[in-house]
Amino acid sequence: GAGVSQSPRYKVAKRGQDVALRCDPISGHVSLFWYQQALGQGPEFLTYFQNEAQLDKSGLPSDRFFAERPEGSVSTLKIQRTQQEDSAVYLCASSLGRRPDQPQHFGDGTRLSIL
């Protein structure tokens, strides 16, 4: 079956531009997560949705980062006025239910490079 799909796979933007990253979770998955992975590091949590509700955004590094999941399916992570330190791989994951012991299924990520 289809896994988590992210687009674009690669994004290059100039400093100061706005970018939007898309995530299509596995159909029927209630929970959706965004993570940021710097080169050579483990992923770091950004934000969490349960259906359309954003229940945790404690990991968003600044108010330039905004995420939404308006219909409880597709999600978009938007970064405004990008900075060089925003360069990273952005990972989306989904899980079937609401329990913390349920595995998360990851997409291949979007590699963002800010020039």
Place this chain on the structure above:
Amino acid sequence: GNSVTQMEGPVTLSEEAFLTINCTYTATGYPSLFWYVQYPGEGLQLLLKATKADDKGSNKGFEATYRKETTSFHLEKGSVQVSDSAVYFCALSDKGAQKLVFGQGTRLTINP
């Protein structure tokens, strides 16, 4: 706050060698513990998990046991193959929150 510490890599072994990748954690309460693997050119995949103390997770010949007394979840495999070359991440999720907290990853290379 919660955190995960993995042994630093890279780790290079010969085929059929015994593998251990150490992982220790700090958490409030009793988290669920996971090992994820990232093969070259692929996304993160769940390798195994354990949800309570003394549970053993296993998959593809890999094993890890949830040790509450030492707050550890070390990954082991008795005989590694070239195809096991990948980056391995230890992670936890707290009972009160679904988000995963990852270690920094350990790059494993197996030589034929």
